Amino acid sequence: MKGAVENSHRTWRPDGPIAREAFGLDETSRKTPSLFSIDAAIAGIRYQYGFSVNNKSVRKEWLNAYPNGRKQAWFSREFGRSIEFSSKLSGENKAIEALTRPNSLYLPAAAQNNHESLTPIYQWFVEAFYFVSAERSTYRHLTVARCGDENDRKLIALLVQIADLGIADLRLKREDISEEQIKAAHDVLNSFGLDGDKARAIAGKMRSNPKDIELLHWSGKNLIAFSLGQESDGTVAYFSMLGPILAA
Numbered sequence: 709m710k711g712a713v714e715n716s717h718r719t720w721r722p723d724g725p726i727a728r729e730a731f732g733l734d735e736t737s738r739k740t741p742s743l744f745s746i747d748a749a750i751a752g753i754r755y756q757y758g759f760s761v762n763n764k765s766v767r768k769e770w771l772n773a774y775p776n777g778r779k780q781a782w783f784s785r786e787f788g789r790s791i792e793f794s795s796k797l798s799g800e801n802k803a804i805e806a807l808t809r810p811n812s813l814y815l816p817a818a819a820q821n822n823h824e825s826l827t828p829i830y831q832w833f834v835e836a837f838y839f840v841s842a843e844r845s846t847y848r849h850l851t852v853a854r855c856g857d858e859n860d861r862k863l864i865a866l867l868v869q870i871a872d873l874g875i876a877d878l879r880l881k882r883e884d885i886s887e888e889q890i891k892a893a894h895d896v897l898n899s900f901g902l903d904g905d906k907a908r909a910i911a912g913k914m915r916s917n918p919k920d921i922e923l924l925h926w927s928g929k930n931l932i933a934f935s936l937g938q939e940s941d942g943t944v945a946y947f948s949m950l951g952p953i954l955a956a
Contacts, residue, residue: 709744712761713833716812717820726761726811732934733927741767750832757815757829759785765810771829782825785814799823848936848944851951852921855880864950873943874925879933881920923947 712726720726730738745758754774760767769785773796782797791814793801800821808817819830855861855878865878898904922933923943936944 709746710833710837712744712759712813713816713830715816716766717808717816720812722809722811724811725763726765728761728763729938732938733925733932735927746837748832748837750829750836755829759813766813769814771815771826783814797825799825847948847952850955851948854951854954855921860954863954864947867950868923868947871946873946875923875943876926876931877924879922879924881922921947 716726728742730740730742734740739762741760741762743758743760745756747754747756749755754777756772756774757770759769765787766785767787769783771782773780773782780794780796781792782794783791783801785791787810791801791805791808799818800823801818804818804821804823805814807821808814815826815830818826851864855864861878861880868875868878920936922935923939924931924933926932936947939947
């Protein structure tokens with residue numbers, strides 16, 4: 709949502725697709741628009757802003773303001789129709805509408821054209837709407853590596869289930885290792901003085917090392933696989949700490 713507000717008018721290709729990821733637990737959602745909305749206090753005034761998009765265009769976009777606690781529908785946009793503007797929203801509204809592409813948002817178009825009332829809301833997205841996430845890549849790799857042992861994988865899967873994150877199981881993604889890579893690893897181990905059998909055994913284990921993990925979610929009666937990159941930061945943080953916990 710932040711990226712769309714910051715970039716849709718300025719850098720998205722006029723004829724390009726909208727970079728959105730459909731809801732993963734519903735197969736029909738690939739054809740259903742994705743909806744985003746915020747409710748925020750900006751400079752002491754409450755605003756509700758939102759939009760829905762599919763892969764090609766903005767389907768809806770709206771902004772409501774609540775000065776003195778009373779709702780004012782500043783603008784409402786629906787695909788294929790002219791944008792409706794409130795008389796309370798002064799500015800070059802119609803002129804900016806003519807500059808707004810079907811695959812870009814009106815709010816950033818207004819800000820790029822110095823709309824006095826809408827620019828502060830755009831600036832809030834750019835300057836004040838940010839995310840804090842902790843980098844736990846080392847812990848995550850340790851947890852993924854421990855899942856290479858089936859007993860550890862089952863225990864980690866159980867601990868994830870107990871946390872009630874909506875995850876049913878874990879599935880390993882194996883790394884595709886070529887015979888050339890196996891041989892190169894064998895040669896390196898040989899150069900460090902390991903005898904042939906030991907070097908071959910260690911190099912051969914590369915085939916079974918997990919590269920990454922997929923977390924399986926129930927969607928009706930089907931299991932849908934999410935990569936760690938599709939999970940929330942909280943889920944990834946919890947999963948990442950399980951490897952060190954088991955090691956302890």
